[in-house]
Amino acid sequence: MERSEEYIKNERKKEWRVELQKKTKAKDRMTIERVQMPESAPEERIKSQRIEVNKGLTAEEAMREATRCMDCVNPTCMEGCPVSINIPKFIKNIERGDFLQAASVLKETSALPAVCGRVCPQEIQCEQRCFYVEKLHQPAVAIGHLERFAADFERESGKISVPELAESNGIKVAVIGSGPSSLSFAGDMVKLGYDVSVFEALHEIGGVLKYGIPEFRLPNAVVDVEINNLRRMGVKFITNFIVGQTESLDDLKEEGFKAFYVGSGAGLPRFMNIPGENSNGILSSNEYLTRVNLMGADAEDSDTPVLRGKNVVVVGGGNTAMDSVRTAKRLGAEKAMIVYRRSEEEMPARIEEVHHAKQEGIEFSTLTNPIEYIADENGRVKQVTVQKMKLGEPDASGRRRPIPIEGSEYTIDASVVVVAVGVSPNPLIPNSVKGLDVSRWGTIEVVKDKMQSSIPEVFAGGDIVRGGATVILAMGDGRKAAANMDIYLKEKYLSQKVEH
């Protein structure tokens, strides 16, 4: 996809864009207040895991918000987008009411716009670089809300276009894992004519989009539409298949697969290694969320229930911690609390998620760190000993690190504890494939921008390479890997010289 400055400028000079630019004066655009995302009422939404919090904009709201966008000569917002979506072009299409065209602009570079519109941290990416923020110190154009609007409109219209596919070349390619980076890789490769099979260890396709992100933030139906599109394009999905256990990479080679994309993610929970952490009732956020999101443990009659408790303590301050604690609330916890070692300012969770959590009655105990779990006579956790922290002086990196305040220890009652302090890469492929270069963090080493590993036919991307990143970056990896694997395979099997 061409993304040169000249291309962006020429696009901006198209007749319809110029007309829009003239139609509303800049000062009038500036007087419009940023749209507020309509939300489900906190007291209603906490009754179910399946009620989406953000309800989406109406067409009128979206067009009005799109009018705020200045259609800048130098759209700095695009620099803030990891996949360089042509942001002004899609927004201006919304302003003129051509919502399907807006969705098609998004799809030029993003495989899952309805997902990204919901879960991307726009406030630290595109929106942070918006003219309104940089020059006017005013709230950014709601790029994320508009992205979601356009993608939802297309989906709900039933007019989802299937991209043109190249003629089949018969080359078999295997994808390991079915999260965002794998899906975007599979989409690009099938378009190029490859025979793509996606192997997923779980019984559902979608990876972290399904097992990790609760339906109140990202409904599974939204993800399923994207998966069905890929299916219509010819991608084969094989579930309950663990590459490295069900069959090895070598077995798949014998079955005719010529190249592999490893997008197996960061599904290995990380624990704190403090005393008592093995007590019953202490779960990783991976297990907790997977049981609810993927196995329906929120249903009263679930065959695979999850522990519920009156007092649920969630350790951590990322989006996963917010997802876990808000899930606990929806499962009936009287008291659901975040315990986080740093201050709220340092929380890696999106501001929106923290805000929604507070609306839902979640308690926050910041600058507080668990140091021991106390179990009852049956080995079930009953209390957490925590210690207050203070932020030290900024160090050489400018970061203020938390330091324990000795003597400040106290206990919190807890019937369930969810540990959400971070995740590590899934170790199965790194440990089972000989000759694969792996970092000390357990991530697969790849040539930057090519996503090719130390084994030429093995490419990798997403969290298995980055350790932990956003959906959009994972998708970007998938696209880069597809482009480079295409070159590799064409040169090797189709005797085509490809210009690099």
Add this chain to the structure above:
Amino acid sequence: MKEFNSLDDILDFAINEEQMAADFYTDLAAKMKNQEMKDTFEQYALEEIGHRTKLEAIKNGKAYKIADSKIVDLKIADYLVEVDTEKTNISYQEALILAMKKEKSAFKLYNDLASATTDAASKKVFLMLAQEEAKHKLRFEIEYDNNILTEN
């Protein structure tokens, strides 16, 4: 408590401690199943050799001084459980815990020795050694804080 008769005696003891730490990591490296963890422990061993070399230079007359400011102690290791060094699949998180705890106990040893001695010159050497260990520990703590406690 160990008796020391001269400053050289103290430094010889410390040099030997660094060598023992290097040997400990070299042995662990040999035991690890995964190459990346072998590499990690080999690097730790090299760092310990570096500390030994630094102390040898001081023994040979290189000037040293004790910084006025106290080295920050994030106390991360203080609350973590011991790592089982018998296993062959130590993770990088565990490797860092192991290293933090080792540096912490070395720091404590030199600090205790400094408190126990009345000889001013010896006290200065022990404090310098303690400060070195505190710096080494801080390096591991920062790595742990940045990379393991990413969401805490």
